Amino acid sequence: MKQIIIIIVSAAFIFSCKNKMENTAASDPDIKPKTIVTATYPSDTVQLNNTITLNATAAYLLKSDVKANSNGYITKMTIKLADRVNRGTLLFGLQTKEARALGNTINKLDKSFRFTGTSTVVSPATGYVAMLNHQIGDYVQDGEVLAAITDADSFGFVMDVPYEYLQIIKDKKTLPITLPGGKTLQGKITKIMPAADAVSQTVKILLQVSDHTIPENLIGTVTFSKTTAYGLSVPKMAVLSDETQSSFWVMKLINDTTAVKTDITKGVETDKYIQIKSGDLTTKDRVAVSGNFGLSDTAAVKIQKP
Incomplete structure (x- = not known):
């Protein structure tokens, strides 16, 4: 008799729990995942600064050719490639073919004649020796290029600027140039070329810097604000x-x-x-x-x- 009572109580308990679970599920709405x-x-x-970043390449806009001023042999040369020279510095000594053939014969005959048959060539600009075509002993013609000197006054960073940003650039006097390694130079806007590239529609601008020890063709970056809000x-x-x-x-x-x-x-x-x-x-x-x-x-x- 006791076993029958236990079974009945257990069944009632289970039935009651089932009803509670069903009622709970029916009363709760669908739970959305969070x-x-x-x-x-x-x-x-x-x-808010809307910035533009452009590349700028170090360059010498002007290179001066050093030319022979007579036919003759190079007897003296005071420069080497990459040397820095000043305007008016003696670069080459030339001796004409006739002077080399005659030697000092004429001077021995008449000391007052003072014939040397030599000439000198000086640097036309201040800068670095970018090209050297000859060496001592070479025979050169009048007007032949002996060397090329970069003009330090024309050194700067050349930047191709899209035409739509040209007016923004014109309103600025200087722009920061960031070099590889993180060094920053202030570039002064000195020249704006009067022609645009037909394909890219960009205008070349020269930014001059005070540091002339930077190698040519080094690429830096220039960042400036397009709009500020x-x-x-x-x-x-x-x-x-x-x-x-x-x-x-x-x-x-x-x-x-x-x-x-x-x-x-x-x-x-x-x-x-x-x-x-x-x-x-x-x-x-x-x-x-x-x-x-x-x-x-x-x-x-x-x-x-x-």
């Missing part, structure tokens, strides 16, 4: 778009568990921030900056604390 996101507040104090902005990762990049939005948190799609209009964009020109957004609203990709409107979220 996406873990991180959130931040928009800022209205960030300065202030206003409401959000981190770049907070802004989402469609496949055609024609509409943009952010996921705004209306509470700790719900994010809604909020359409915006973009303004100035940098590598870190995007300006919000219009949209239902203030500095008091929170926006999702990670975990927001692919979220639908009115998505269930869980904020991850940093």
Whole structure:
């Protein structure tokens, strides 16, 4: 009899528990999965600089040729390749073919004649010896190029600037030039070429620097601001778009568990921030900056604390 009573009580207990579970399941709505996101507040104090970076190549715009001033043999040479010389420095000594053949015979006959048959060639500019074509003993013709001297006054960095940025460049007096290794020089804008490249539609600009020890053809970078703006902005990762990049939005948190799609209009964009020109957004609203990709409107979220 006791066993029958135990079985009946157990069955009633199980039936009661089953009913409670069914009632609980029926009363609770469908539970949405929550996406873990991180959130931040928009800022209205960030300065947005839309910058442009262009390459600039070190170059000498002018190289002066050192030419022989008579036919003859090179009897003296005071320079080597890459030497620095000043304007007027003696570079070469020349002796005519006739003077070499006669030697000092004429002077021995008449000392007052003072015939030497020699001439000197001096540097036409201050700079470095960029090319050296001859050596002592060579016979050269009048007007033949003996060497080439870079003109230090023409040294600078040449930069190809797209025409649409030309006016921005003209408004500036100097631009920073960053060299490989991180060294920065201030380049003074001294020349703007009067012609544009027919294919690339760029204009060459010369930036002169005070350091003339930089090797020719070294490439540096010049960065300048295209536009500067202030206003409401959000981190770049907070802004989402469609496949055609024609509409943009952010996921705004209306509470700790719900994010809604909020359409915006973009303004100035940098590598870190995007300006919000219009949209239902203030500095008091929170926006999702990670975990927001692919979220639908009115998505269930869980904020991850940093």
